[in-house]
Amino acid sequence: MSIRIGILAIGNELTSGRVQDSNSAFISRLVQMQGWQVPSIVAVGDSEEAIRKGLEFLLPACDAITVTGGLGPTADDLTTEMIAKIFNLPLYTEESALNYIRQRFEELRLEWTPNNAKQALFPQGARTIFNPIGTAWGFALSVSGKLIAVMPGVPSEAERMLTERVIPLLREHFGISETVMSRTIKLFGLPEAKIDYALADAPLDRPGLQIGFYPRFPEIQVVLTARGTAEPEVKKTLAAASAIVEDKLRKYIFGYDNETLEGNVARLLTEKGLILSVAESCTGGLITDRLTNVPGSSNFLNRGIVAYSNECKIDTLGVPLEIIEKHGAVSEETAVLMASGVRKLGNADLGLATTGIAGPTGGSDLKPVGTVYIAIADRSGSFCRHFNFRWDRRRIKEISSQWALELLRRHVEENGN
């Protein structure tokens, strides 16, 4: 039977709806990748009774429990104290933690107040878990053979501590020596059902290999997880499985693991020394917003023009008035001229343009809401692709920006310019 990990999230901000609990989904996904399972996730407020009941509910059905939240220095951070009380353990001050916290305060020139010493208190017998980015260290406690791993609630801290410290601790606790490795393959342009279908006959059903699908609109992530005793063998299994997915779906893969589409477009353009200019109508600036999320984007991005008026399409991008009058602002002709016009503006290597009807109004029988044209121009010519999306305004913008970046990625990969 599979190892069962219970998840307990502590904090009044969760049960009042003040903050959304994102840690539990992150923990579940990591647990799933280990081949373990999560029977339940419980969120409770900052009270002894609630924490006790949550633990009592999870302990019988689980082999280990992760706890997040309530490790801060303020009066309503009760987790350590409550857990010590529940298991009848005295608290002690861990000097190394106290020194570390004091040192952090000095470095950041923060005023020391006595309540901060609370963060160096741990239940007797606990093993501390170092926090590489904050002052709230976690701890692990073994109770009747079950491990309880406690982390702070701040998502960035919990995620790092979980990945780097808690998963290894759990593996040690369960005596797991097998290697687990995973690879996320990011796809766009094919619905989940078709990805599933494309892989139905693929020889991915082998021992030690697990495959999961995670939709993250507008992308689909395929997560491959391989397990085995020897690392080289696990690496080989993972590489083989990855090759099978690539073989079936190469065209739709835009990145791996922590890569983003805009990040990979940025990398490609930078590597090839290409300069890009963008003209956006229906996407309204979302394409350049995404590209400028990538550090160093000023190396390849010359300019973006959000041409929300016909006037701007005409006077800045040089689309002739007659073209707009004859074919419409939302047309292949206009899209192509926007792309070539913006490319010339900055003497860029590439011009990318979008024009469409994001709705909710503005559609017609011939060009309904969701009609979008995306064009790319380079020094030798241009092309345009036409789409009919069936989403709301925001999602039409999102999927249009995704297609624009994806078409650009494919174009640069295939043509080198």
Add this chain to the structure above:
Amino acid sequence: MSIRIGILAIGNELTSGRVQDSNSAFISRLVQMQGWQVPSIVAVGDSEEAIRKGLEFLLPACDAITVTGGLGPTADDLTTEMIAKIFNLPLYTEESALNYIRQRFEELRLEWTPNNAKQALFPQGARTIFNPIGTAWGFALSVSGKLIAVMPGVPSEAERMLTERVIPLLREHFGISETVMSRTIKLFGLPEAKIDYALADAPLDRPGLQIGFYPRFPEIQVVLTARGTAEPEVKKTLAAASAIVEDKLRKYIFGYDNETLEGNVARLLTEKGLILSVAESCTGGLITDRLTNVPGSSNFLNRGIVAYSNECKIDTLGVPLEIIEKHGAVSEETAVLMASGVRKLGNADLGLATTGIAGPTGGSDLKPVGTVYIAIADRSGSFCRHFNFRWDRRRIKEISSQWALELLRRHVEENGN
């Protein structure tokens, strides 16, 4: 003692981390607004045992339970069947639901398959809950005096059904005749601690009135909830409380309830018939992206220029090279000339510009990462504001776009142009 509502979320996609549970936070917030409380939130997979255990855990500590998820037509949608089994109730077909689902299929020209009839099955004694946007109706069941309200897991459906049907059902169940009304006041530009401090002496501590703070970076939402027997009196309490908050914090309030900052800027500009042009450097298109999320934004937005190169600032916006060489691309002088330049481009009434260092590199001692200048130009002049933000790249973009829109909102409100 306050009414206690337990939350049970059902679905393997939750315990595997495939999807994040956003319903539970939404339900918690609505429950909190009623003056009730949530002792715990539990998420379990699609199995009878897990659902049973979740209910057994919640029932003793709660007066009612909301259940979301697992009401679809597929084989792993087990919620209705499992709940019927747990409480020993036979299932029956609700003809009105079946007819409704069949009709929806005809309207959408979808092929009918027999498994869809499953969505018209309900446990004997249940009261159906109409789903105004989908085919998965919910139901409410009274078990030993406790109400169990079951809804689909799709967030848009659960949110509407909860607000329109489940909260009224729960009120009826608890025999609550008092009126509850709430108002969300949205603030920006003051940290939560300072908002708290500003309201510390305000006479908001009165019976039937509740105040909550919800940070939603970069905004803070203050939620006022008033309760009482007569609606006019509750309205009066809410209006009085709202006036107190407005009196203390007027300058920082940009909207109410479902309003957004970009939506209110769009409304103001449209009402006053003003045309806007935007020049963005460090925000990279995020300002126009936000403005174009508002339907009808083409009525006031003339253009956006994402001036990511000095060349674009010079040739398109008309910032003199000497200014950039003397003061830098990130300077008050450049910001002001970007704003007046872009305003003139489209002969717009207003020009809005941002220039700054979003990082992680590019900072200096004099102008560290987070240095941002935001300028506004109108037909009579211009002004600029200087900021030093301490966030990461994305948050610097977000807070800069927020300040830019907020300064524009205040300017248009105060000056009418």
